[in-house]
Amino acid sequence: MNSKEITIEHKYVQGLFDGHPHLAKEMSAAFDQLTTEGQLLDLMTPEGVFIARGYYGRQNKGYGWVLTMEQAEPIDLDFFIEKIKAAEQKRTALSHDPTTNAFRLFNGEGDGIGGLTIDRYADYLLVTWYSEGIYQFKSVIIAAIEAVLTSRGIYEKKRFDQGGKYISDDDFVRGERATFPLVIQENGVAFNVNLNDGPMTGIFLDQREVREKIRTDYSAGRTVLNTFSYTGAFSVYAALGGAEKTTSVDLANRSLPLTIDQFKVNAIDESMHEIRVIDVFNYFDYAVKKAFQFDLVILDPPSFARSKKRVFSVQKDYVKLLEQAIDITATSGVIVASTNYSGFDMRKFKQFIDQAFNKKGSRYKIVETFRQPKDFPFHQQFAESRYLKVVFVEKLS
Structure with a gap:
């Protein structure tokens, strides 16, 4: 495939020379004229100097990616x-x-x-x-x-x-x-997956280290609430780690049979655990009324979700989610706050945690944090690629 030369605006040239991999619309007026997805692009300075070769591909807010900094390197x-x-x-x-x-x-x-x-x-x-x-x-x-x-x-x-x-x-x-x-x-640990049934497979591979930490250090003898539980992977690890009881909560109807199957494939008696098909926020209201207190609360919501009665956005609603989790976390209990939203960094995420505890008048301590495991490497020049943020927070009072 032949490359098409496009001129990059002066203020974005150095960033590309430094290795920034993502192509944004504002980098070049030429992006508005591109119509062929997959078109190879030779990115040039206004003076006609080669910077890098990439491809045009609309993805989220981006317009493509850099593939090589070598002009002589073919994309073959x-x-x-x-x-x-x-x-x-x-x-x-x-x-x-x-x-x-x-x-x-x-x-x-x-x-x-x-x-x-x-x-x-x-x-x-x-x-x-x-x-x-x-x-x-x-x-x-x-x-x-x-x-x-x-x-x-x-x-x-x-x-x-x-x-x-x-x-x-x-x-x-x-x-x-x-x-x-x-x-x-x-x-x-065993898990059922399906590679031919919609966009997801049954397990999120980037949480492997977090799940193992929950099993080894945070489960024995504890009551565990797993919200936005999907197929119950965190619950399975907690049960295998000796949790007294796990409660898995997810709005999707299919989460019930899928979670049961994950327990069974690991020879865990699912009748000893609770699986609820209900909106997580509604479950929080129910748990407060019943005066439930959990030793471990896991929050791993999607970045954006819409139900018949509610729209959830991590950016707008995570603080409220944390506030409700604090209400049902026992003193000395731990909240595992997690998000894969790439629009803010770990510093901002910790600010969310601080805001929530301050609003509830509670004290807390950050015990440990996790980012992506090594098989999910991020690009040093593209902060958004370091998306996963997981914080283990102990509720002190």
């Missing part, structure tokens, strides 16, 4: 092979971990190709495309994956939406079809 099969090979080598320890066979193999701009991720789920690979731009390279990227990585089959998720809806045709790409649910291992 060898380019993608080298990127994937380098990413695989960084994950050698995980690849040889007998207790874990589900993790991220390639993490977008953190591994050099924005808009693309590759996850391993046991013997299968899942490729996620975050823009139509990167999807235009599908054939060559799949060929590169097959040249470097071993698998029984490859699935895909197309996360560039059409009118806000998941592109839900068959996600199988090639190889051997898996039988679902597929059972994977993480830290020796």
Whole structure:
């Protein structure tokens, strides 16, 4: 594919020379004239000096990603092979971990190709495309994956939406079809996943270290509330860690059978635990009326969610969420506050925690924090790629 030269505004040139990987609309008036997703772009200074080569791909608020700073480097099969090979080598320890066979193999701009991720789920690979731009390279990227990585089959998720809806045709790409649910291992814990049933798989791989910390250090003998619980992964870890009881709360009807299945695949008696299909905020109201107190409260909401009666936004509503969690957390109990929202940093997130405790007149102590595990590398020049923020907060009074 031939590259198209576009001129970058002076004030953005140095940032690109310094390695900033993300292309924004304001960087060049030429972006308004681009119509072909996947078009290779040679980014030039106003004086005609080559800066970098990237591709045009609309993703969230962005207009594309830088791929190389080398003018002579073609974007071809060898380019993608080298990127994937380098990413695989960084994950050698995980690849040889007998207790874990589900993790991220390639993490977008953190591994050099924005808009693309590759996850391993046991013997299968899942490729996620975050823009139509990167999807235009599908054939060559799949060929590169097959040249470097071993698998029984490859699935895909197309996360560039059409009118806000998941592109839900068959996600199988090639190889051997898996039988679902597929059972994977993480830290020796079993989970059912499905790679061919909508945008999500049944587990969020970036929370692996947080789940293990909950199991080893925060569960024994404690009552645990897992909100926005999805398929109950945190609850499973807490139960295996010796929790007295877990309560999983999620609005989605399917969370009930899926959570039961996750308990069963780990030989946990689900009748000893509670699974509630209810709006989390409504559950908080109910728990306050019943004077419930939990030793561990896990808050890991989606960045944005809409129900029939409520719209939730992390940016606007997380402080209120924390306030309600404080009400039902026992003194000396711990709140695990988590978000994957990339629009603010850890400093701002800790300010949310401080605001909530101040409003409730409670004292607290931050016990420890977590960011993305090593298989989810971030780009040093792109703060938004360091999205995961998890804070363990002890309620002192």
